[in-house]
Amino acid sequence: MRPFELTESKAWFPELPAQFRSDYRLGNYASDRITRVMWKYLMRPRNCERSWLRLHQHMPELLSGPPKDILELSTAHGSLLEILRWGGHRVTGTDCAWAVDGSTAQVKPPRRHWHFRLLERLRSVRHDHPMAESVQGWPYQPLIESLGLGVTLHDGGSIPYPFADKSQDYVICYQALEAYAPPERWVDIVDEMCRIARHAVVIGFNPLPLGMRSDGGTYRRFRDGWQRLMAYDRIGFQTRAFLVGKTRAGHHPTLCKLIAT
Template identity: 40%
Template sequence: MRASHAELIEREQRFPAGHRLGYPGYAEEMRKLCAEFEADFGPDPLSVNRVIAAFGALPPEAFSEPYRLDAEALERVSHTVQRKYVVRFKNIRRSWARLLEHMPELMVEGGPPRDVLEMSSAHGATLEVLRHFGHRAVGNDYANFLGWRDGPDSRFRDVNGAELSDTVDNHHLNSGDGPVTDWPYKPFIESQGLDVRLFDAGHVPYPFADKSFDSVLCFDAIDHYCHPKDWMTIIGEFTRLARQSVLVILNPVQQHLLTDESYMEPFRAFQSEMRSYRANGFSCIHAGLQRNRLTVFKLMHLG
C-alpha cells in the first residue's frame, strides 16, 4: 500500500535525508560514492550518435569525405597519431555533438559570425564545424611531451615553467633553436586549410591582444599544459582573450593519479573554483558531466 502524505512526512522525521543514520549517514554514503565516482572510467551513457539524434541535427554529408593525405603525409601520421583520429567523420561527429550540447549559440545556420579560438585543436574537426557555420575559427596546437620516451612531462610543470621545445631537441619537432616547426596533426590541418597557430599553452600570455575572440574553447587539453594548481592561471588567460564565453572540458584524471593527493587536491580545488567562478566579468553558468566526471565548465561574460 502506498504511504500517505502524513506517513511520508513522519518517515522523513524518523530518517532525515532518507537514511537510517540520518544526515550524517547520508553524508558518509555520498563521500564513498564520490570516491567511486572519481575511480569510474565508464563510458558516457549517451553516445555521440545519441546526442546528435537527440538534437535532430546531423553533420552535413560533405563532412563524410576522408582527409586528403598523400602517401608521405599518411606515412607520417601513421607513426604519430592514434588510429581513432584518422577517420574524419568520427572526429567531426565528436566535435559536432560537443558543440550542440555546450555551445548551441555557435551551431545556428545563418547565425551571427563569431571569432572563436580553440586551444589544442588536434585534428581540427572543431575548427571545420565552426567554419561551416560561418565563424572565423583560429586554432592552437603544440607538440606536447607527456613523458614521451621518458622525456619531460608537461602535465606536472609549473605554468611558465620548463619550455619543452628547449629540452627535447631530438624529438624532430623543433628547429633546434627552440620554436616548434612541426606537430603530429599538421597533415590534417593543412589538408583542410585551417588556421592553427603554434605556441606553448603552458606559457602565458598567449600571442593575442585582450578580447580578441568572442569565445575560447579548450577540450581535453588543459591538463597537458601544466599542473592543476596552476590551471586557474590558464583560465584567467582564456577570460582575458574572450569577449563572451569560455568553454573548458577536462580529461578524466588517469587512474594512477587518483591516489596522488598532490595532484588530486588541486584538481578538486579547480573544480570547486570553476563552479563558483567570478572574475574578469565572467561567471560560471554551467557545470556538467562528461565521461561520468564533473569536467564541463562554461563561463559567460555577464558584466
C-alpha cells in the same frame, strides 16, 4: 567522448552534414607522417561527429546567428574549427609540437587490416592547400593543412598567449587544460583565456586516470582545481555552466562554461 556516449548522443541531435563524412585528403604526405597521428583520430567522420555533438550540447548558440571570431586552443585534428568555419564563423586555432621522445604520441606502423585499408584511402587523394615545412613533434600538421585551417603553434602553459585583449568572441579549450598546468595554476590560465575573450570561454576536462584518482592527495588537488573554476568570478567573467559526467573512473567534471558579465 567515448564510443557508447557518441552512439547514444547521436540519436538526440540532427545528423552530421554529409560534407563532414568523407576521409582526410592526405596523398601529399608520406605514410610515416600520417601514422604519427593516433589511428582513431585519422577517422575524420568520427572526429567531426564528436565535435558536432559538442556544439549542440555546449554551444548551440553558435549553430545560428551572425559570424563570430572564435579561437580554439589545442585544436588537434581541427574538426571543431572546420565545422565552425562551415557555419560562417572566423576561426583560428593553436596547437603544440608536443610529440617528442618519451611522450604518449603514437609512432606506430600499420598492423591491423583496417589500418592498411584506412591508410590506403587517406593516401589515395591529395589536397590543394598550402603546405609548410614539416614541424618535428606536431603530429596533426597533415590534418590541419589538408583542411586549410589557420593554426599557430603555442604552448598553452606559457602566459601571455599571442592574442590581443578581447580579440575573440569565444575561446574554446577541450581536454587540454590538464596538460597546460597543475590544478593550482588553472585559474591563471583561465584568466588568460578571459583576457582574450569578449563573450564566452568553454573548457572541456579530461577524466582523471584511474591510478591518479585512487591517489587521495592527487585527487584532492584536482578536485580543488575544479571547484575553483566552478566558482570562477573574475575579470568580468563568471562560470554559468558546470557539467559532471560519468566514466569507468566514476563521476567527474566534464565542462566549464564562463560568460562575460
